[in-house]
Amino acid sequence: xxxxxxxxxxxxxxxxxxxxxxxxxxxxxxxxxxxxxxxxxxxxxxxxxxxxxxxxxxxxxxxxxxxxxxxxxxxxxxxxxxxxxxxxxxxxxxxxxxxxxxxxxxxxxxxxxxxxxxxxxxxxxxxxxxxxxxxxxxxxxxxxxxxxxxxxxxxxxxxxxxxxxxxxxxxxxxxxxxxxxxxxxxxxxxxxxxxxxxxxxxxxxxxxxxxxxxxxxxxxxxxxxxxxxxxxxxxxxxxxxxxxxxxxxxxxxxxxxxxxxxxxxxxxxxxxxxxxxxxxxxxxxxxxxxxxxxxxxxxxxxxxxxx
Numbered sequence: 001x002x003x004x005x006x007x008x009x010x011x012x013x014x015x016x017x018x019x020x021x022x023x024x025x026x027x028x029x030x031x032x033x034x035x036x037x038x039x040x041x042x043x044x045x046x047x048x049x050x051x052x053x054x055x056x057x058x059x060x061x062x063x064x065x066x067x068x069x070x071x072x073x074x075x076x077x078x079x080x081x082x083x084x085x086x087x088x089x090x091x092x093x094x095x096x097x098x099x100x101x102x103x104x105x106x107x108x109x110x111x112x113x114x115x116x117x118x119x120x121x122x123x124x125x126x127x128x129x130x131x132x133x134x135x136x137x138x139x140x141x142x143x144x145x146x147x148x149x150x151x152x153x154x155x156x157x158x159x160x161x162x163x164x165x166x167x168x169x170x171x172x173x174x175x176x177x178x179x180x181x182x183x184x185x186x187x188x189x190x191x192x193x194x195x196x197x198x199x200x201x202x203x204x205x206x207x208x209x210x211x212x213x214x215x216x217x218x219x220x221x222x223x224x225x226x227x228x229x230x231x232x233x234x235x236x237x238x239x240x241x242x243x244x245x246x247x248x249x250x251x252x253x254x255x256x257x258x259x260x261x262x263x264x265x266x267x268x269x270x271x272x273x274x275x276x277x278x279x280x281x282x283x284x285x286x287x288x289x290x291x292x293x294x295x296x297x298x299x300x301x302x303x304x305x306x307x
Contacts, residue, residue, distance in 0.1 A: 001067075001100075001168050003159050003178035005306040009143040010160050010177060016114065016138040017146055018099060020157035020178055022081045022274075023071035024297040026096065028053070029103070030060040040297040046070075053096045056133045063106035064124060067167075068098035068136065078154050081274060085293040098125065099136040102167060115163040150181050157181050180306075184276040184292065187214060188300045190242045191266040197230040201291065202243075202256070202264060203275060205305050210244040211269055213256060214284070214305075215277070220291030232294070236267040254285035272298045 009017075025041040036057045038046035047054045050070060060066065072083035072093045083093055101121045102110055109117050118138065125135045139146060146158050157180035165175035187203035190211065200216040221229070247258035256264070274292040281287050 001170070001176060002172040003176040004172050004174045006177045006179055009146070009158060009179045011143060014163055015160045016118070016163055017141065017143075018136055018138055018159045018161070019150070019155050020159045020180070021069040021071045021097060021136070022079050022156040023069045023084055024295075025067075026050075026053075026070045026297075027065060027067055027102075028057045028060070028096065028098075029065040030057060030062055032063050032106075034058065034062060036060070042297060042299050044296075050094065050096075052094055053132060056096070056131075059133070061105050061124060063103065064101070065103040066098045066121070066124065067100040067102060068096055070094060070096050079156070081293050094132055096133045097136040098133065100167060102169075110167045110169070113164045113166065114161055117167065147181070155181070156184075182276060183278060184274065185306045186272050186295055186298050186303045187275045188269045188303050189267060189271040189273055190269045191264050192233065193263055194265060195226075197226060198233075198265075201229075201273065203273060203289075204243055204269070205303050206301060207304060211242050212245045212284075213243040213248075215254060215275070215286035215289045216256070217273075217275060217286075217289045217291050219289065220276075225291075229294075232271055233265075233267055236270060238266050238268050241266050242269045250283070252283065252285070254281060254283075254287075269300050272296075272300055272303060 026046055027039045028036065030036050036054045038050055038054055040046050053070060071079045073095060074080045074083055098121060101117050101124060104120050104124065109120055121135060150158055157178060159176060159178050162175045168175065187205055189201050190204050191202035192198040193200045200218040202213065203215055203217055204211055204213045241261065246256055247261050248255040251257055272295040274295055275289050276292055277286040277289040279287050
């Protein structure tokens, strides 16, 4: 189930509020024989990528399936998506926060209200709530107080969920909504400009089946990250520009004109990156964009403009 982006948090007693973590969405299940499996939101296996989390989830009851988020915590206890990119050397910093349960001891609870699923989830974690797995607590506070806490501790945002809502797999119905404090979202990499080994990523998003250019992203890279990124490009090079709205006629610092496109290397739009930025410009470009990391849990076709 997905959260719908909103410009303002809903108010009222019918809503539960949770912290929005900046990590990888993950389903974790323990079958009747005790075997634990982790899946990404795309259904790809995560078990071997996060063995530390999988081992901890062996405490879950048999025939139980839980929804949550894998995050990395830095030395100060703050969530760091950047650290998550280097999880192999930072396994002890990984935590799985569970926020919903789909199956409990072999029984589906998809159609029961969220407030009841939260009670079930607490029972799941009565014996399992120990690092590196834990329960993502709902917060009893108004939106204004929530915003102050989120900003103070550097969280990405807030998720609000209707207490009476059922779990709607694969849907973004509006029963769950997300409000981001920091401007940022996923974008698809459609090319790059050459450098050492590249100068800037060329990124975009999908709208009605069309892949649209949004920005050239130069910031957020150290030499090691640039080299690692360049290895991801191999096998994706193409002679055809994948963006439907290029070239642009008006020359600005964000635009890509026909002349500038001669210096671009195009890629099949498959890689998804997390990008931070300050705002959208009037001509639909990103201002002050910065690369945060690659997202392995999002499909390229899922990436649309948010907000």
